Amino acid sequence: MKVKQISVFLENEKGRLAQVTKVLGDNNINIRAMSIADTADFGILRIIVSDPDKAIRLLKEANFTGSTTDVIAVEIKDEPGGLANVLDLLQQADINIEYLYAFVQKASNAALVVVKVEQIDKAIEVLQKKDINILPGSQVYAL
Secondary structure (H helix, E strand, O other), X not given: OOEEEEEEEEEXXXXXXXXXXXXXXXXXXXXXXXXXXXXXXXXXXXEEEOOHHHHHHHHHHOOOEEEEEEEEEEEEEOOOOHHHHHHHHHHHOOOOEEEEEEOOOOEOOEEEEEEEEOOHHHHHHHHHHOOOOEEOHHHHHOO
């Protein structure tokens, strides 16, 4: 139920993001979700891709600094309060959310949200007990 996310350190320089996407595109790796957090000097690009193991290897070969992190892809009701309900379950279980971001596309009639939590196995267990769908990596990479 875990999804591999790639985090890439990017200097705040023209063209750095374009270089990452070119490495991936030239090697037939599709970006499924993306988030960028930045400061004045650098940014952290977080991406879910169709082939994370190949992508991280290629990015490192292209001299990017990157790593993989386990996250979960949570399917939530695409309605007002859908995300709040899921976040409330995690809060009640005392699970800290480090960050989250939404998927660009949808699966079925639900929205998808990538969530990074401190206790990933506990979060999966808590959400599944409440019939919240957690997508496996294989399904997310193929979206």
